[in-house]
Amino acid sequence: MSQTIPQHIQQLVDQWLELDPFEVTRKDIQNLVQQGNVAELEKRLCKRIEFGTAGLRSLMAAGFSCMNELIILQTSQGVCKYIEECTKDVSDRSKVSVVVGYDGRHHSKQYANLTAGVFLSKGYTVHLFRTMVCTPFVPFAVSNINRSNSGERCIAGVMVTASHNPKQDNGYKLYWENGCQIIPPQDEYISAAIMQNLSIWEEVRKQLKTDGNGGDEEQVIDLSPWSHLLQDPTKTQADEYFEAIRKYNYSNGKPVISDEKIVYTAMHGVGTPFTYRAIDLYGLPKCIPVEEQIEADPEFTTVKYPNPEEGKGALKLAMDKCEKEGAILILANDPDADRLAVAERQVDGSWRIFNGNEIAMLLADWVWTQYKTSHPNEDYAKCVMIASTVSSKILRAMAAHEGFKFDETLTGFKWIGNRADQYIKDGYTFLLGYEVEIGFLVGDCSLDKDGVRAASVFAEMAHSHYKGGVVKRLSEQIENIYKKYGFFAMKTRYFFTPSTDLLHKVMEELRKIENGGYPTFIPSIRDSSKHFKIASLRDLTKDYDSAQKDNKPLLPATPTSQMITFTFENGTSATIRNSGTEPKLKWYVETNDMDKQKAFDLLEEITPSILEYLLKPKENGLVAPQD
Structure with missing residues (x-):
């Protein structure tokens, strides 16, 4: 039974119909009115996309x-x-x-x-x-x-x-x-x-x-009156892009090539011709395609969530292809090819999906090693790498050891890119920027994350390591890097939040968790007599950082989004924030120690303790993703 349309919603309907010149979307709203679908009209009209x-x-x-x-x-x-x-x-x-x-x-x-x-x-x-x-x-x-x-x-x-x-x-x-x-x-x-x-x-x-092409009416625009102002950059900019990324091909088109095969998936996106051309430009063997996912498909037929960061569910077809072809490495772009995921089949046949920190470690180690080789007498203090604040601090440890500069920014490549731009203007050589959500920026020919050139640089690095004989798998190279700079163990995941109101409620309750204020410790869920003491706390939503003398954060405040970072006396860091693009409450926990076992043991104990005490997932109705 249809409902009477409330006046405030009818006013929005009238406003929409007055503004919208497009027949298909006008009919959509009119049909909802005829059906009396108040709930859907409220959802569509009462809050404007920001x-x-x-x-x-x-x-x-x-x-x-x-x-x-x-x-x-x-x-x-x-x-x-x-x-x-x-x-x-x-x-x-x-x-x-x-x-x-x-x-x-x-x-x-x-x-x-x-x-x-x-x-x-x-x-x-x-x-x-x-x-x-x-x-x-x-x-x-x-x-x-x-x-x-x-x-x-x-x-x-x-x-x-x-x-x-x-x-x-x-x-x-x-x-x-x-x-x-x-x-x-x-x-x-x-x-x-x-x-x-x-x-x-x-x-x-x-x-x-x-335009009624194919039987589907679609509102289009005739651009012909402005043809004198319209340029097609497709070929020119593509050619110049690939010419620009040559400088990140450290073997100058004559790489060390191993016998190992690499499988590539575009995740039903646009990446295939561009990533293939970059890999060919670098003189590397063509990747083996995952045929079902190699062409752009707006239906994303084989994956519910076309996000290679989701893990085995998204990469299953690529893993099957690897095993069929005897390959050991997967390179995966997301659908618009600005991110890169990597998975490697281990010697025992199991799969290891590298997280964003591990991919960044391998890239940073490779880029830094090659840069030092080609610039032996340079002032390395004028080189810089950048990571988002929720990413691993492994680059900070690497920078302290090697003598280059490390900086961190707020989450999002808008901050990484603009910070890199400022360093370049100040005379620095920008080498690498990354965020743990598998976004990587190699070099300075453009300043946003780029899964195409990251894939080609990674492929060159992988072949070099495999052929060199020092390691059989890149997972071994990760261990070598950790042994040199310290073991940084991180867990990162998210909870779905059914509503923005719930997300804000959870975060506000967190801020009042201990006598009406911020927490000063986290109780262990394994041992009720044990606590993890918080050394400092940074709340960028509230423009507060207890580690600074004036309580003023070094990073910009973000009053319209949620982000709190806890630093513990044992060196652990934990950040909780909202996603900027999806209904998710994200969390990141990282421990570090020169002893690998100690770092991972602490991570396994402190992570669930943090989540249960601060977020109370079951009590608050937060939904964990299903792998």
């Missing part, structure tokens, strides 16, 4: 809370207005440009064309990739155009992608003119500009038309 530093990411559907054509146009209009403010000194708008790319998801090409139309309508040049590309091409193109001395100012880049999210999602990622993702307060300015430009501009609206 534009943040990560741009947009959500379910594709009609409504203010979702990804759809109207939201894409409104967002692009807001970005366009912000660009106008930032380029007031430029008299000829055609000398200001924007790069736009898209992945293989449903509606990605359509959203990219609509985005391009908005910028073109205001006289800006648009470099619109005409085929789907990997995400790393967009930040590279922005930086590369600005390096070209053409007199053109490439102010921004937009990539339409939802990365590793489920098939029903899509997203809108914004880069600024340094090729880095935007950081506060840019997101606030753009968000305000979006809200001031909700009505579709007339010059855009009149170019909209319906």
